Amino acid sequence: MEQAQTASSIRIAALLVATLANFLTPFMSSAVNIALPVIGSEFASSAILLSWVPTSFLLAAAMFAVPFGRISDIYGMKKIFSYGIIIFTVASFLSAVAPSTESLIIFRILQGIGGAMIFVTGLAIITSVYPPQERGKAIGINIATVYIALSLGPVLGGIMTQYFGWRSLFYAMIPLGILILILTYWKLNDEWAECKGEKFDIKGSIFYSIVLVMVMYGFSTLPHITGIILVIGGIIGFIGFLMYELKLESPVLNVKLFKNRTFAFSNLAALINYSATFAVTFLLSLYLQYIKALDPLSAGLILVAQPVMMAIFAPIAGRLSDKFVPQKLAALGMALSTIGLFLFAFINAQTSIAFITVGLIIIGTGFGFFSSPNTNAIMGSVERKFYGVASAMVSTMRLLGQTFSMGLALMVFAIFIGNVQITTLQYPALLNSIHTVFLICTVLCFIGIFAALIKQKNKSSI
Template identity: 55%
Template sequence: MRRAALIAVTLTSFLTPFTLSSVNVALPTIGNEFKVDAITLNWIATAFLLSSAMFLVPFGRLADIKGRKRIFVIGVSIFTAGSLLSALSTSAEMLIAFRVLQGIGGAMVFSTGVAILTSVFSPQERGKVLGINVASVYTGLSLGPFFGGILTQNFGWRSVFIVNVPLGIIIALLTTLKLKAEWADARGERFDLVGSIIYSLMLVLIMLGVSESEITLIVAGLALLVAFILWESRVEYPVLEIRLFRRNVTFALSNLAALLNYAATFAVTYLLSLYLQYIKALTPQQAGFILIAQPVVQALLSPFAGWLSDRIEPRVVASAGMAVTALGLLIFSTIDENTEISMIVANLMIMGFGFALFSSPNTNAIMSSVERRFYGIASATLATMRVVGQMLSMAIVMLVFAIYIGKVSITPKVYPLLIDSIRTSFAIFSILCFFGIFASLARGEVRKKSLES
């Protein structure tokens, strides 16, 4: 059963980020077919992230009550159906709607996958297994642009969604037939519907406000955040156990470190893709081969980093990884038109090493810091930090570009401004990562507590 759980969760951990990154390559083709503007095209990419973020925590809590395997299988099925319907879309609006459906399925998968692995494997094996899972995530992210380009060019953009269908069916069948056990450590407790609605609306308003630079939306979202905290502090069975943040320093700071790490690193590939194709005049395929250096290193080293965090305090390993990543971002903040490709590849490999050292041990620290009945919500919270961090990363880039370049096409005349925008973005990201080092270091010891429990 443990092997089946590892295979099923690892495959979904590959599939969802693979779809996320491969769709981005297909967006220009989609835009040409549906003749949509840049804002609508952006929503095709953003709809998945936003809907995932909205439902991650509610589904994590529901999984703790109703059963993690059940929610996982339903999520895989919805994600697969959303993929098929996306491939059959006849308009941009229809595609956006089905991307939302995909995101809902993705939220159910994100919020339960790590919780299932944590339920099945012992604390002594947890770091290694979570390392394998993290490696599959970044393998999906790294292969997505490469194979997404091949699929789009040879079979059309719809093929990017169609390839998910058979794999999704296999995962659903494998989980249903091979995983006989069920995990619902909060069975019998009530589901907090009001808290879930407040949470989802709060997240939508904040994310829309940041993305659109609308202060009114941000303020409204922050007001709902206060309301959410007050409500969750009083309700008997909250959708998000606020005490995990107030009384569990390790959990709170590890999630903060994850948020800062994803906010500082998600847009790296996007920025370098622009730099390589515009400034260095490389083809998309050539740029893809260069950009694959970072995720390949991370995919190869993540299992080792997870294994290491089973033997060395996770905060030490993760903090070292955050420091290495901050250094890599700082180096990229000095990039210019004369920067050698070899330096970019070398620095991407350095960052891949830093990502690997951070991700697996940080996940291990979060999951090892909570009781079994909170595994689902802990897994969902971590996934929320990832998705929100990814959206914040892109929002920072959009804000910097708006200040430096404005709403104009990227032509050779604005290349100097493009380089300035890229350098500024990397500088901001390096500062975020620098603060993340302290959040990671301050979390306290995890391994000793886990072994004692």
């Protein structure tokens, strides 16, 4: 007869499985971005159609994060996590054999659904098995994996695309997905379903998904009139969704969670942080390649400085958040990011590469100190039965923030540069755009410092 697993072995197994799974989606996203020109060349795709290859994944993941967070609380986190791995792995194979851009986009949507199931349950499982005094350390390790994946994505993705073709990126996900699935059933014998027997709110889930996509897609198309209409309609729809959810006994998103100041403001801080920092790589990539005339590889090696610092400091900050007030650590991280963003608001053609690298190091350190403690604060502010939904909110804030950040950058570009190809004539306008976006992001991040500091007056969680 097999000996029962000890609490320690379960924790280690859960962290291992969730951390490996946490590598999948960010690596795939960053690697696919590098491969887009090759994909576009093979399928003779238009730039707009090609842009849907990464966007379709992002939208699908955002749409399904909260519904699957709730489903995992009802039917079991391990079950939804496993199904997510299977869907992601199958979708990777289908993407690898895709015969056209349109079919690739469809398979990326499927991959996004699997991705949503993975990252909302992975964090929730870790939170379930680790006690509060050790949770920050585990969350820090888990989050560091995201930054390692983001660091390796452009480098390994570029090498694989160049020597083995873009389809190799998707093929590589298949053995990793199978390994995670085997480890899940071999090492994790427990199941976590704190809301077992409760009803699932199908209408609310559909309502939520529609208004979220309206806001995300609308913001990405600003300042066009279609984008304005979609964003306004989405915001009105979201207010209606919240009013609808308040009337239900078993809502997909328990609005009462936001009465907890820690949960509400830490989620707001996460949204602000991702909104202020996600476009940094995009902006500096253009700056380094256009203004500084660097080749893509050289630019990529410089930009790696930020995620490397994130990967180094996320576990450290996570461990510290077990001993100190996580909100103060998160605010410190936000303050460092504010300083780094402010420095970039004044770059010009003469700015040294050393200056750029220092700015990236500051932002990367700040993000590392922010993310783990802030996530620890969010997950520690709710009862066990809400872990799935809380984890889903963390993911949703990340996806929304990423979309808003890119939408902000593209909106400013549309105003300063217009819908034209960037040539030497547009370089002054490009610099003005970059300065404007970094100034706006600096203000956002500064506001985020105060959002990160706010916490519930009493220690009880919802």
